Amino acid sequence: MIPKNTLCLWYDGTALDAAEFYARTFPDSIVGAVHRAPSDFPSGKQGDVLTVEFTVIGIPCIGLNGGAAFKHSEAFSFQIATDDQAETDRLWDAIVGNGGQESDCGWCKDRWGLSWQITPRALTEGFTDPDPAVAKRVFEAMMTMRRIDVAKIEAARRG
Helix, strand or coil, rough: CCCCEEEEEEEECHHHHHHHHHHHHHCCEEEEEEEECCCEEECCCCCCEEEEEEEEEEEEEEEEEECCCCCCCCCCEEEEEEHHHHHHHHHHHHHHHHHCCEECCEEEEECCCCCCEEEEEEHHHHHHCHHHHHHHHHHHCCCCCCCCCCHHHHHHHHH
């Protein structure tokens, strides 16, 4: 059954590689159908992979091999809630270690330019704490980090 809402992500001929990486890296993620172009198209030839159906942590996606015309930007990202430092490290290392790039405050990009927020639940709970002083301490601690350090976030929360 075709989902009512599916994220369409644009790639330059590498949608299948990306989908396979996401399926290996994230839980509840799979590669589904691979559709090949029925005829030539602006960025490819008949028989090339045109679209890939995949799921990333339960979110249905389609990877479209549309060519080089459009690039991913930080305006769209997957925010992945992690339960602990080990999960945070595993996902961060997988993305950055596979040709990705670190950024600030728990953000990183994969090698295809797609942005990811690897966000420990402790961070979200901390900067949304009803006590403004706690929220401020946690937020200010986060602002000094690239990969989120859960122990430092929890220390900031405690004061």
